[in-house]
Amino acid sequence: MLLRARGLSLTPQRRAILRHLSARGGHWTAAEVLTSLTGEFALASRATVYSTLSLLRELGVLADVPAPGPGGEARYDVNPEPHQHFVCRRCGLLEDVPLAWFPVVIPSGVTPGFAVDQFRIVAEGLCGGCGADRSD
Ligand SMILES: [Zn+2]
Ligand SMILES: [Zn+2]
Missing domain, CATH: 1.10.10.10 (Winged helix-like DNA-binding domain superfamily/Winged helix DNA-binding domain)
Known part of the structure; x- marks a missing residue:
């Protein structure tokens, strides 16, 4: 371990x-x-x-x-796998989402002096329970 x-x-x-x-x-x-x-x-x-x-x-x-x-x-996050997050703006629900949902390409050479190797993305919106699927 x-x-x-x-x-x-x-x-x-x-x-x-x-x-x-x-x-x-x-x-x-x-x-x-x-x-x-x-x-x-x-x-x-x-x-x-x-x-x-x-x-x-x-x-x-x-x-x-x-x-x-x-x-x-x-x-604190218990999930050891690399992932991003979605948070519901209304109820605060937080869900893991796969990295593939937000593919990020890091252009080489745009950040001289930095070696960027990951992005932490938090997508915001409404979860299903808060009306994501309703039209009102
Ligand atoms: Zn919600
Ligand atoms: Zn997580």
């Missing part, structure tokens, strides 16, 4: 938090993680959850999501 390869060990509780998120997928604010864990781990403290999330992000296990969650709180 990635963490072991880096010579790091996770406490059983941190490992359990990672398992919990991986099994569910999606994008989480720290507050949502805490709420979700509370039923499952009686000892999940706010401090443990927050420090575990930032550790997992530093290790590259969780990625930052370029669209903040409710209240502008940072979100």
